[in-house]
Amino acid sequence: MKKTLFPLLLALVLLALSATALAAPNFSFDSYSLDFAAGRCVFDGNIRIVANGCTFQADHAEVDLKTALKYLKNGTFDAQSGVSSPDFEVWCEGNVSVAQDGLKLTGDKAHVIGKTHEAVVEGNVRLERPKLTIRADRGLFNWDNQIAQFDDNVRIRQGNREINAEHAFYDVAKDELL
Template identity: 25%
Template sequence: MEKIRIPQLIIALFLLLIYPCLVKAGTPGHTINTDMAQSKYQPVVTADRSTYNEESGLYNLSGNVRIQCEGRLITANNAKINANTLQVWADGRATITEGELTFTSDALYAELSGNTVWFFGNRCGVERPGLMIHGDNMQYNWKTHIVIFDGHVLWVHKGKSNTTTHLEFDLEKDDVAR
């Protein structure tokens, strides 16, 4: 009878006990940044945890989610992203940073290949030096740089505060759009 050596025993234990857990945790054939790199926009995605759902085609991300794409950074506690359509659903202190602009909300929906992001929750707002606008909900078109607020809207611009129920603000012109 041949003696089993300790290194062989360690490898055998690894294969029997640990390897099945690793295979279950990962999704063969799918890694988020490899899938994202196939798109024209090539977002870079990081999170503490990431799983792929074969049925829905969505990556489920949780913990310190960061999605960098085309000069914008989306951060949130949780997100789902479709690698094919580049649709993003994020919640839990969802923010977008674009240059000196910071957009905040409880949740957001965006198509990274599109033009518009929708923000939801009690804390929808945009800020930059000299400007602060908050409302019940908000949408932002990053091609036209127009942000639209509805509901209880409070805005402070050039030292003056205003309230309204609807506001369309052109961030490029630094003035009310309509």
């Protein structure tokens, strides 16, 4: 359930960066509430976002209230409302995941930052490709340059080969370690 928020934010940011108009992402969740005191919109339960070939999932997500109010219309989340990627940040937790073209990136929580086009994933971070698995305590993915950085307790498995390191970089587009 928690795997939906991170992919949602990434999908929304990718849509906002696109030069062509794309259809609004399919965004679903069980419930949301507006926390005016904290200045947050809180999404809970079965958060799932499908957009631009990406599927994002999470159990819990929070968005800045001013930004969320630009998107929320009649109880739905509308990505065509004119909010640009620099406006958008999402904090999510609980089984966060993003999947696209054979890539699967998971973790306990994530902070997606539209301004820098990055997603910071923490806790039990795992990237899976058909012939590669990378695990770490922390990961950073920049969707512009398609580079993933892994830090702290990095464990890389390629076939029968296993590597331990404190840092590693992976080029998602080229499917290779740097």
